[in-house]
Amino acid sequence: MQAGALHVALAAPTVAVKRLHLRWRGNMSDARLILGDAWERGYGDLEWRSWIPDRVMPWYFVTYDGSLTHAYGVRTGARALCFWQVDPLGISLWADVRSGAMGVQLGERTLDACDVVCRAGRADESAFAALHAFCRQMCPNPRLPSQPVYGSNDWYWAYGKNSADTVRVDAQHIVEFSPTGANRPFAVIDDGWQPGRGSDKAGAGTWDRGNEKFLDMPGVAADIRRIGARPGLWIRPLQAPADAPDGWRLTRERAVLDPSLPDVLQRVRDDITRLRQWGFELIKHDYTTFDVFGRWGFQMGSALTRDGWTFASGSDRTTAEIIGALYQTIRAAAGESLLIGCNTISHLSAGHFEICRVGDDTSGTEWARTRKMGVNTLAFRGAQHGAFYVCDADCVGVTNAVPWTLNRQWLDLLARSGTMLFVSLAPDALGAEQRRDLRAALALAAARQQLAEPLDWQRTVYPQRWRLMGRERNYEWVGIDGAGPP
The missing domain is CATH 3.20.20.70 (Aldolase class I)
Structure with missing residues (x-):
């Protein structure tokens, strides 16, 4: 753990690596609705949905159990392209570390792939407020204009x-x-x-x-x-x-x-x-x-x-x-x-x-x-x-x-x-x-x-x-x- 996050690093001096798979096993069956993000822009396809185990959710996702909204993601500025999948038996994080479509060849270098963060829901907040707070948690240093655009x-x-x-x-x-x-x-x-x-x-x-x-x-x-x-x-x-x-x-x-x-x-x-x-x-x-x-x-x-x-x-x-x-x-x-x-x-x-x-x-x-x-x-x-x-x-x-x-x-x-x-x-x-x-x-x-x-x-x-x-x-x-x- 580093500064409130699980730091994921990769050392692979002799092999080319394409993806990392991290799996957290646990009972996720209380989740009624699940919302993920997009790689770049949304295309009118974003929505709260039920269980789709092979659904690709770039960067972060949130779950709603009828009362609380829990959030899981990686901090902005990652050095891997990360997506999540969730099913009733647990959570998967995939970190794509390819160079183009080929495995990355790090040699003696260690790659700081991503920092995993999560946020427990609170009883007094809406799902939107929970997600907004989590976005702030994922991005410690946004660059913002001084006045409305x-x-x-x-x-x-x-x-x-x-x-x-x-x-x-x-x-x-x-x-x-x-x-x-x-x-x-x-x-x-x-x-x-x-x-x-x-x-x-x-x-x-x-x-x-x-x-x-x-x-x-x-x-x-x-x-x-x-x-x-x-x-x-x-x-x-x-x-x-x-x-x-x-x-x-x-x-x-x-x-x-x-x-x-x-x-x-x-x-x-x-x-x-x-x-x-x-x-x-x-x-x-x-x-x-x-x-x-x-x-x-x-x-x-x-x-x-x-x-x-x-x-x-x-x-x-x-x-x-x-x-x-x-x-x-x-x-x-x-x-x-x-x-x-x-x-x-x-x-x-x-x-x-x-x-x-x-x-x-x-x-x-x-x-x-x-x-x-x-x-x-x-x-x-x-x-x-x-x-x-x-x-x-x-x-x-x-x-x-x-x-x-x-x-x-x-x-x-x-x-x-x-x-x-x-x-x-x-x-x-x-x-x-x-x-x-x-x-x-x-x-x-x-x-x-x-x-x-x-x-x-x-x-x-x-x-x-x-x-x-x-x-x-x-x-x-x-x-x-x-x-x-x-």
């Missing part, structure tokens, strides 16, 4: 068809609808500004300039700031440019840079530093989990990735260690700019990034996707907010394609939740109702609020009853005609 992101109305002109309009809109005061809103430029999104299709993976629609990136950042917002920018740091040396490319996927290599980390460092020097105060980095593993979080399971590959630097470091070094590189290069990790490993993001996209994309075109990815994410990962990082359950896509009677409820929930609120503002969808509701929501989001608590989350994947700002509030996520076919 809110603003706009242009993805869910522009979908990459943006320009310097649309960005300036976007900034004007978010400033118009936001309160005055020192805490200014962000205006984030998402995918669409880089050369590969313009006429130079061979420019994919190049981040040293904008395309023909963004001829002056420092000038765009300055324009956003002059309008009264804080500039933010998106990047996919491991996308390989056409001129990348063959030796820099991941063996599993040649279109991806290999983050185990010092030269690749230097390129990532240079790219992130450049965005900061251009004047962007928030940097959203995306796709690194998919680029490394070749799978989305919901596809990873216990296998994580396909068999038969490792990193170019060799198999002497675990995948978790290599990803941790990548995150440290991005953090150092960003300086005082805020970081949003999108498609990042949640338990490895904590302590490095102020903000984490905790769910898959919502939508500016279909309400069902927003309900699935947004509402479910906020309910089942909101307990990580303020404990690991600021939770970003994703945007409200304000467009004519999504009924405002439903979308305004998502806006209201996020605004009152105490988490981050970003909106995507299609200019032709900003009627009187939308303007009124946006002003009210952004005023709430700009100030600190109590963390939202889902009240019926043990009965549904889309909680309707919430405790918000000290009061109970109800939402209707399904219209009078039902959910519709998937």
